[in-house]
Amino acid sequence: MPGDGLVMCPAMSATHAITVDAPADRVWPWLTQRGQEMKVGDVVRPGPQPYPVWVVWSLEPRRSLLLRTADPHTGRAVEEADVARGGWAGTWSFVLRPLNPWSTRLVVRLRIDWRRTPANALRGWGLTEPAHFVTERRVLKTIKALAERDRDCRRNGVVQR
Numbered sequence: 763m764p765g766d767g768l769v770m771c772p773a774m775s776a777t778h779a780i781t782v783d784a785p786a787d788r789v790w791p792w793l794t795q796r797g798q799e800m801k802v803g804d805v806v807r808p809g810p811q812p813y814p815v816w817v818v819w820s821l822e823p824r825r826s827l828l829l830r831t832a833d834p835h836t837g838r839a840v841e842e843a844d845v846a847r848g849g850w851a852g853t854w855s856f857v858l859r860p861l862n863p864w865s866t867r868l869v870v871r872l873r874i875d876w877r878r879t880p881a882n883a884l885r886g887w888g889l890t891e892p893a894h895f896v897t898e899r900r901v902l903k904t905i906k907a908l909a910e911r912d913r914d915c916r917r918n919g920v921v922q923r
Contacts, residue, residue, distance in 0.1 A: 763871045764820060764828040765853035769842070772852075772873040774886050776894065779869040780902040784909040786858040786866045790824045792908045793856055793868070800827070805837040816854060829854040831874070842875065850876045868905065870898060 763777075782789050794800045806816040806829060816829035817839050830839040831852040840849045852874035859867040872894060876882040 763857060763869070764826050764855045765830070766855075766871070766873065768819075768830065768853050769851055769873040769875050772875050773878065773883070774891055775871065775873045776891065776898075777869065777871045778895075778898055778902060779867055780906050781861065782866045782868055782906045782909050783864065784866060784912065785864060786824045786860050788912050789858055789866050789868060789905065789909045792905045792912075793827060793858070794821075803837075805832060814850075814852075819853070825858055827856040845875050845877055848877060850874055866909075868902060870902065872898070 800806075800818055800821060802818050802820060804818045806818065807813065808816070811834070815832045815834040815837070817832040817837055818827070819830045819839065820826070820828040831850055832839050840851045842851050845851050852872065855871050857869045859869060861867055874886065874890070876886055
């Protein structure tokens with residue numbers, strides 16, 4: 763997956779996927795926050811503080827999007843070297859894999875590394891991973907529903923605005 767080499771030995775890694783009954787070009791706009799032109803270097807804030815901040819590291823339209831954890835004040839990507847100083851280096855990659863002309867597999871992987879301490883392990887496995895699982899599952903199901911609704915509306919001649 764894109765970005766796997768940026769976090770070589772993650773303390774936590776999770777891969778989830780969902781099949782969307784719509785082509786990749788109908789899924790992509792929902793993945794990139796419909797109506798927003800995303801580009802490398804953009805800072806993504808999925809929620810209010812204390813949510814993590816991400817920076818768009820790479821993207822290939824209608825194929826993949828790679829985000830990296832970022833410093834919430836500067837937007838600078840957190841590097842593996844920052845882990846020794848207490849930073850959490852991570853990647854969150856999204857890949858669209860066409861299954862056929864009318865359906866797509868959306869695969870998502872989170873990889874995070876942190877300084878190996880009991881407190882970080884508790885925070886990572888006790889708080890971050892369960893919250894991430896619930897949130898990501900909701901995001902995947904929402905993208906699926908929106909892309910399939912968009913497909914159905916287009917099939918029935920309804921134009922979405």
